[in-house]
Amino acid sequence: MTSDLSLSLPQGFRAAALAAGIKPSGRTDLSGVVADRDCAWAFAGTRSTTAAACVIRNRDLYASGAPVRALLVNAGNANAATGERGAADNADMAGAFGSVLGVSEAAVLTASTGIIGHLLPMDRVLGGIEHLPDELSAEAAPFAAAIMTTDTHPKTAHATLRTGARIVGTAKGSGMIHPDMATMFAFAFTDARVDQDALRAAFPGIVARTFNAVTVDGDTSTNDMTAVLASGQAGEVDLGEFLSALEGVMRDLARQIAADGEGATKLLTVRVTGARTEAEALTAARTCCVSPLLKSAVHGNDPNWGRVIMAVGRSGAAVNVSGMRVSVQGEPVFAGGPLAYDAAAVSGRMKAPEVVFDVHLGVGDAAGEAWGCDLSAEYVSINAEYTT
Amino acid sequence: MTSDLSLSLPQGFRAAALAAGIKPSGRTDLSGVVADRDCAWAFAGTRSTTAAACVIRNRDLYASGAPVRALLVNAGNANAATGERGAADNADMAGAFGSVLGVSEAAVLTASTGIIGHLLPMDRVLGGIEHLPDELSAEAAPFAAAIMTTDTHPKTAHATLRTGARIVGTAKGSGMIHPDMATMFAFAFTDARVDQDALRAAFPGIVARTFNAVTVDGDTSTNDMTAVLASGQAGEVDLGEFLSALEGVMRDLARQIAADGEGATKLLTVRVTGARTEAEALTAARTCCVSPLLKSAVHGNDPNWGRVIMAVGRSGAAVNVSGMRVSVQGEPVFAGGPLAYDAAAVSGRMKAPEVVFDVHLGVGDAAGEAWGCDLSAEYVSINAEYTT
Structure with missing residues (x-):
């Protein structure tokens, strides 16, 4: 249960983060991860009946089965309970990031975290998205830091398989933590080549034993989600070894979230x-x-x-x-x-x-x-x- | 939502309280209510799968359908998770109180509240029971005070029906309050004559809208219970009026419990x-x-x-x-x-x-x-x- 801030992302992934002015504190609050090629992916989102726009949209993309190329995250504003305007803003975020990357809106997952019930400051969000590509690098730490809210430190975990393929995970979450499907947020990236159907079949069990076994306060967020993206650039791996390593990474992140619960001392x-x-x-x-x-x-x-x-x-x-x-x-x-x-x-x-x-x-x-x-x-x- | 400490009990009931030395503080911790004649009664106990000895025994008595004559309560020790010895101690308490009152053990309900997992100091409990009859009076307040644990004040509520029949309720509860059947404790006494079957049929709905609608911390106690005892000495009443008045008394007590939650300011x-x-x-x-x-x-x-x-x-x-x-x-x-x-x-x-x-x-x-x-x-x- 250690968070390594010198981690590089697996082959085929780059990340970027900047301060778009969504958080009044001036800390980094807009970030993205971009894959060089189409990724197989699995996803779990909150079972809340008042789920945020980003969760609802990702769930629709997931059902389509199509591959994804990028993930865009903002902190400081959950874009939840924001009605039709919030849903449109969320789609606009994804479209703008897709546009600067040269991929379709449907290839971009989104995730928002922060206060519920406020409209996104779209001028700042869209302005930030334009500059995100300038910040892209193989470093995981800036992304892990930019997705935080009341977390006291960034949370990462990783594993290396026998073939050399890697899994890098990052998570955030400190309050409103009682995931009912997944926690807000846990993302894992891997360069292993894994079958999407096999990954999706195993994912609910892994989530049940890791993120859904964490609780800080019993309050289930409107924005909880976890996703794993596989670029495949490191080639074939043993599926059993991969799933076991993925569960280890997610378990490590889950324990980090619990240990960093709001106000926690142990x-x-x-x-x-x-x-x-x-x-x-x-x-x-x-x-x-x-x-x-x-x-x-x-x-x-x-x-x-x-x-x-x-x-x-x-x-x-x-x-x-x-x-x-x-x-x-x-x-x-x-x-x-x-x-x-x-x-x-x-x-x-x-x-x-x-x-x-x-x-x-x-x-x-x-x-x-x-x-x-x-x-x-x-x-x-x-x-x-x-x-x- | 006012707690009246000058209340007298309905016709046919007397109560007693004393300090038996169960609580280290020396406050009153052993109390009982005695009816002059057999009472129709209704009861609800916690749905916890680790229910205390008193809840399990009362549930068995309830299933028998036989009338009751007395209620014996100790505070400062929940007699929960105390195994077979705890169950035997609970039956011995009831038997000893029945013996000094001249009624059968099966006519005595019991209720214990306090810390979980400690055996009752039976010498003090049995010594106290011998002296309880000396303290019997028509006053409700000493009983309402003796059943408290972390409560900051005794909780009572009452109603008077058109015929002059009365309902007097008392409750305690401040922490471990998220009743799943009833709260620890709410007792109501009435001199109205009510049909036991009708009372028992209406009781679950009343509990759902009153005590089961209260929560202090989401923690369901092992000892939750609520009971209503009807002596019938004030004669026939309109059932609808009675049930409505009973729900009003229980709702008032439920709100008092919530307002006096541990550490609560509002x-x-x-x-x-x-x-x-x-x-x-x-x-x-x-x-x-x-x-x-x-x-x-x-x-x-x-x-x-x-x-x-x-x-x-x-x-x-x-x-x-x-x-x-x-x-x-x-x-x-x-x-x-x-x-x-x-x-x-x-x-x-x-x-x-x-x-x-x-x-x-x-x-x-x-x-x-x-x-x-x-x-x-x-x-x-x-x-x-x-x-x-």
Whole structure:
């Protein structure tokens, strides 16, 4: 779980970023990734019924099955709940970037992140797009930085396959993180040649075990999306090796997002075993990670495992309480009933960058893992004064 | 929404409370309500799969259909996740109270609230039960106070029917409040004579529109329950009038619980109209009330209505975004797209004890209302150091 800012993109990709003036802070807020040739791709977008214009448009492009050539991202404005005007602005963004690149509008994916309910400053967006091609390079870092909102640092992860083909992933996300399909945003680029149908078939499972297993606050964004683009320039690879490496990259990014949750001081990991199904294991783990009471206890280094019992109970996952076991930082605290343990010693071990709960449900053989973060007073202050 | 501490109980009921030493603070923590004769009753308990011993036992008693005579409550210890020993302790509590009252164990409901995962100090509980009969009186306030945990004040509500029959309700709850059946705790007592079958048939709907429409933190307790006991001593009443009055009492208590949420500085009310069904209206309203982002915005008097769009989208309720409308404190801010409004003025109007969002989903005629509270730094500090 390390973010390498010296990464270069895989063969066939270049990226650019600049400050278009969308964010009042003057930080970079407009960025794009361009492929030299048509890319096979997979995509997942939020299941929110109030999804943003960019998610709706990408979903339509995805359904067409046609290849893509570029991705355009703006931060500072979500272009969500902006009506027909917002949808038109989104298409205009894609068309303008396609135009300067010499590709069709339909070959350009878009992604917007930031405040909901404000129209995009289209003069600045279109002005910025004209200058994006001047900034193109093989560096991943400027792109990873320009897609951030309340993130405290850019998030990247990568893998190299046996053939030398590479996967480079970048993600952003800090608040409104409880993805219901994918998180806002995770993008992966690879020069491996992979079959688009095989990639798309495997993608939902990978998303379920990575980004959909993350939660910062239980609030599902209108703009969540994840996409992987494959240029194919590094040639054939073993599909199993590729999918495993892709899942590793996405898992790394997912953990980085959880650890950098708004106001977070530590990563919360909940590993569930003994579940009836993987889906129930993931649900139980994620319900623990979203619990404000458990998150507060983790913040205060309080080994209050009763809140794990509560969260598992509310998750709806099948459980046999008399066969249930809970450990905190490796220390068994519950096994069908309370166990004696040294609370002060366990509290001391919770003063760590990562706090791990192991939970056995006692009803089957399935397992799942989810990630979140502690809840701090800082989360409230970050979110009490966002717009005004 | 006022809590009257001078209330007397309806005819046929007496209550008692004392400090048995379960809470380290020395506050009253053991209490009971006793009826002079057999009571018709209705009950709802948490849907949590890790429900506490008291909920499981009351549910069994409920299924038997037999009348009850008494309710015994302890605060400071939830007797949840305590295994077979916890179940035996719970039955012993009921048996001991029945014994001093001269009624059967099966005529005594029990309710425990407090920390999860600790065995009850049975010597203190049993010692206290012996002395409870000495404290019996017609006053409601000592009982309402003794069932509290992190509540800042006792919660009562009442109604008087045309015949003079009365309904007196009491509730507690401040954290771990996201009832999935009922909240921890709400009890109502009436001297009206009501048919038990009719009462039980109407009860789930009343609970859905009152306690199940409340959320403080999205965390469903292991011990949630609500019950209504009818002594019948004031004679026959009009069933429709009675049920309407009961719903009014429960709604009042539900709002009191939301307003007194852990760390809360104000009540958050979300009224949804234009929904496809009442259930979807309630789900959309409650998803808004549980959103940490919306709760933080309400805390900071930030009219960030985009977070309402987000929460409705994540709720899964059917919505037509282009026909959707949102108002904050009566000010229209969204109607299929952003509206111009004076943000500073609306922010000023949010500095009030209650902040109301009106949300029209644009797909039907059903309505529903839910209640929550703002999220403050105080919530975190209350819950970061609960056990250690």
